[in-house]
Amino acid sequence: MKRSMITLFIGLCLLIPLSAQQEKKVKTTLQTSREWRPTIDVRSDAVMVYGVGGNPSDKSRRIPFEDRVQSWRDRGYITHFMTGIAWGEYQDYFTGKWDGKMHLDEGQVQQNGDTIWHGHLVPYIVPSENFLRYLKEMHVKRVIDAGIDVIFMEEPEFWARAGYSEAFKREWKKYYGFDWRPQHLSPENTYLSNKLKYHLYYNALDEVFSFAKEYGKSKGMDVKCYVPTHSLVNYAQWMIVSPEASLASLPSVDGYIAQVWTGTSREPNYFNGKMKERVFETAFLEYGSMESMTAPTGREMFFLTDPIEDWPRDWVDYKKNYEATFTAKLLYPHIDKYEVMPWPERIYEGLYRTSRDSDKKERIPRHYSTQMQVMVNTLNLMPRSENRVDGSHGIGVLMSNSLMFQRFPEHDGYEDPQLANFYGQTLPLLKRGVPVQTVHMENLAYPETLKDIKILIASYSGMKPMEWQSHRLLAEWVREGGVLLYCGRDDDPFQQVTEWWNSGGNNYATASAHLFEELGLPKPYAAGEYTVGSGKVHILRNDPKEFVLDENGDTLFVDLLKKAYSEVSGEPLLLKNYFSLKRGPYLMVSVLDESVGTLPFIAEGSFIDLFDPEIPVLKKKVVNPDQQALLYDIDAIDDKEQPRVLATAARVSDEKREDNSYSFIAKSPIHTTNVMRIFLPEEAATYKVMNSAGEPVDHEFSWDNESGTAFLKFENNPDGIAVQLEW
Structure with a gap:
């Protein structure tokens, strides 16, 4: 049985x-x-x-x-x-x-008739x-x-730039119920065209x-x-x-x-x-x-x-x-x-x-x-972590799929060069070492979306809200203590496209006017600071692109954020020129140029430099502006008795650990070189490096007594190289 x-x-x-x-x-x-x-x-x-x-x-x-x-x-x-x-x-x-x-007529076609x-x-x-x-x-x-x-x-x-093929015209008529309209003729046609593509x-x-x-x-x-x-x-x-x-x-x-x-x-x-x-x-x-x-x-x-x-x-x-x-x-x-x-x-x-x-x-x-x-x-070994990138958290930038709808072609002379309206909200913070987040309007109905956001930056200069319900959710969040910073002149040509805020019983001149009404703000929604429930709304009547297109153009924006962050969090906004994060034994660092200073980031301890093909052990790593580093922190090893591969240019498998030995198989593409940094309880007395036929393989081996690691180097083989170490 x-x-x-x-x-x-x-x-x-x-x-x-x-x-x-x-x-x-x-x-x-x-x-x-x-x-x-x-x-x-x-x-x-x-x-x-x-x-x-x-x-x-x-x-x-x-x-x-x-x-x-x-x-x-x-x-x-x-x-x-x-x-x-x-x-x-x-x-x-x-x-x-x-x-x-x-079916070649089903390709995406530009205005000049060329297929992409x-x-x-x-x-x-x-x-x-x-x-x-x-x-x-x-x-x-x-x-x-x-x-x-x-x-x-x-x-x-x-x-x-596409949207001129016969196939697209057929899909237009099927979706909208009226004949196709060339997108280059008006902002509304552009918006309708891109909504259909979406x-x-x-x-x-x-x-x-x-x-x-x-x-x-x-x-x-x-x-x-x-x-x-x-x-x-x-x-x-x-x-x-x-x-x-x-x-x-x-x-x-x-x-x-x-x-x-x-x-x-x-x-x-x-x-x-x-x-x-x-x-x-x-x-x-x-x-x-x-x-x-x-x-x-x-x-x-x-x-x-x-x-x-x-x-x-x-x-x-x-x-x-x-x-x-x-x-x-x-x-x-x-x-x-x-x-x-x-x-x-x-x-x-x-x-x-x-x-x-x-x-x-x-x-x-x-x-x-x-x-x-x-x-x-x-x-293959990178762990999830509850650690956070160092810096002031809780600042988000609102974005929506409609960010893609206004990009081409330009209308009425309104420009957004290189997506400057988006980068105007993000780079002034990111370049000062603030780990700014993005928040998707499409996710606002999920409670987790704004759970950790203290300040939300928004602008309808480069995008528009696709549903009115988003504004109700944002207003609820502000009343419960959130801080909304709205940036925008609201004079781009896409404010007047026929959309929910100006049709179906609504008659708002701009998309943001509906949001401000939901928040209970007084007309004419001028620049300034407003209290809404337990939260606040700040309005800047500048398009965000102005913060990055001009030298020092972000001073007003950053100063306002520093003030608002201090008020809502009770601590100053931390400005610095780097990001770093610890995930298990791994330390990631990126030092910024064009930032608040030019000092390097210096890590001291016992590290393996994973961006160096010789994977050396360092006591100090200096990371200069416009550079990054990935380090393995040897001091983070808890169990000093268990041998393990700390860094490798091959995939390790078939590991076997016994009282005085450690063995494994290493596989990686042919015509490449493997380097390994192996932690051992003590220096190896004997070691073997063999191919799949059991034949010895040429290699380099050295021992670093201070870190307790062996360095091993040999030519890779996808059939596997067997390594055995005894001490």
Whole structure:
């Protein structure tokens, strides 16, 4: 009887799909369209195999999808699926191979009649009902039939400059009930056009994901669906429309990947009258907007960064900006799941310039691949933490999906250069070391959204409230003790578009007039300070862009915030030129330029420098302005008797600890170098380093008596290098 019960239990377990059993173990993942190869075996927990037909930019389509998936499974990876919802290897649809009809008229088209292309016969798509049926039948079903129960549909993107195709005109008539209107002719047409673009991809993802879940259920599978997407900050700046925060309200959406990397974060912005790249600061705001978008909803979030970027540059540039974006994402301690890289094939096998001034191209330098792999393998161990980035917390900036609706084209001469209205509310604080948060209007109904916010900065210069209920929620928050700082002249041309505040029985001249009425403020809503219940409202009649477009233009804004913060919190607003955070044994630091001072951040103790490919032990680390650091604090180790790998450029597994020995297997891509810093109770008397055939491997070994760590260096092998240490 007992044996029969065990057999039954094992049988029931076997009915559960493998990836569903292992899903909770996925902390790190990567995306690739290629089959497994020894040069790209990064050893993340999972792999997102891209595209049933591969990726338009490479040769992956020559290998059947199922074979690519199996090649990764054979190497122990959990396999997921990723493809684009707005573009992809869908030529069989556009050229009529699927249903006998050409569909190239369903691309996104600009005013001059040009289609916006992502590749040869790969247009950005107007997601029609027919296209969604194709996507479900030809891609989603095939993926689920291959046993994959986690699907990532990336980048629901509709370009703001598009909206002139016949397909879009048909969708307009269907949605609004009247004929299409060219968006360039009026602010209202622009707003209507972008609201439709937003709706089309909101509906597209719901359609595809709902189908995936139902089809998976019919096969006994619990399919999970995720949206890899750029941040709202980036889409607004790049003039792209996407559903963003609203997707979290869909039961078919299980989570997101925050697609933030050098390419998005290096987009220039204005501060103190200067336009330039501010990669760390922009990345910090991008990751923050993604976290705040999902935190109140309970949706799962992965953070991405990329060791290179889409645009061909040089290895020196890639390394500097990778450190900046990597540090920015680690400063969000409640996020501990990561996409470690996209497209490892281009990172490890691509040719890029050796420096900005050189035309010589080479594959990734050994020092950089080693450093990168130390960073990537640190993510496998990065803990969640209740610690907070140091600084004055509780200041938020209100943002809405409508931030994407006013970006293109310009009307009536009103400009918002480089999204200056948003950066005008955030950079004056961020550049002074204040960890400003973003707050999504779409999440105001969740109590957690404003729970820790003391001061909320808002402006309708670059966006508009999409629902009147948001104002009621904001007014309740202020009456209960919140402080609202509203900045805006409210004279941009989008104030007069036909929307809820001036239609359907409402007759407010501006969107903010409805908010101020909800708050009980006296007309004409002039600049000044108002008491509302237990809270306060401050009105500045300046557009936020004025705070950053002019040199020292933020003085009034910052002075008011210092006063308001002191009053509401009982302590001064802390201004400094750095951010730092401790997560378990890891210390992350970023020192700002253009800040309140030029002093470096100095950490003293016993640290491993994880941005140095030799992972040295340091007693002091100096971080200068415009630099970042990632350190392992050796003093944070509690159990001094247990050996462990503290830092490594390979994935460690099969660890065995006995009284006087420690052994493990290290795996990482071929043609890369592994460095390891290993903590031992005492110096090793003997050690062995062997390949999978049991043959000795050339290596370097040294002992640092003060830190109690061994340094080990050898060439990586995806089949594994066995290390055994005895003392």
